[in-house]
Amino acid sequence: DEVLQSVPEKYKKASLALGSTHWQAIKNNIKNVALPGIIGGVILGFGRAIGETIAMSMISGSATGAPSSIWDTFSTLTTLINNKIGYVAAEPKSVSALALAGFILLTIVLITNILGRIIVNKTTRRMKK
Secondary structure (H helix, E strand, O other): OHHHHHOOHHHHHHHHHOOOOHHHHHHHHHHHHHHHHHHHHHHHHHHHHHHOOHHHHHHHEOOOOOOOOOOOOEOOHHHHHHHHOOOOOOOHHHHHHHHHHHHHHHHHHHHHHHHHHHHHHHHHHHHHO
16 A cells, blocks of 8 residues: 555556556556565565464464375464473473574564565655655
8 A cells, every 4th residue: 555655646647648547547557666566565464474473373273294285284483383382491402492493483574574675665765756
């Protein structure tokens, strides 16, 4: 929404002045200008979904082991941390393993968010010129 609203009005007006319909102006001009920002927004949403704990635990089925098909239950880093944190207090190696899983998850989410934010910022900055 932020990216679509940052598209200058001159793109739409120029397209309409050349005889395009309202739909053609959106489809051919505004969409093409805003597409990198939309992709950046999708990346930001993906990064947020990766870090979501409870929703992923409910959807994934929290199975241990690798799934044999795409329809099998699976486990993500968030569900691993969520399900195991209460049982590992007595074992220092398990705590270290979960801390490493948390660090990996943090790194993935951080890189995803930085990448998405860079794309959105470049797109909106380019549109404001």
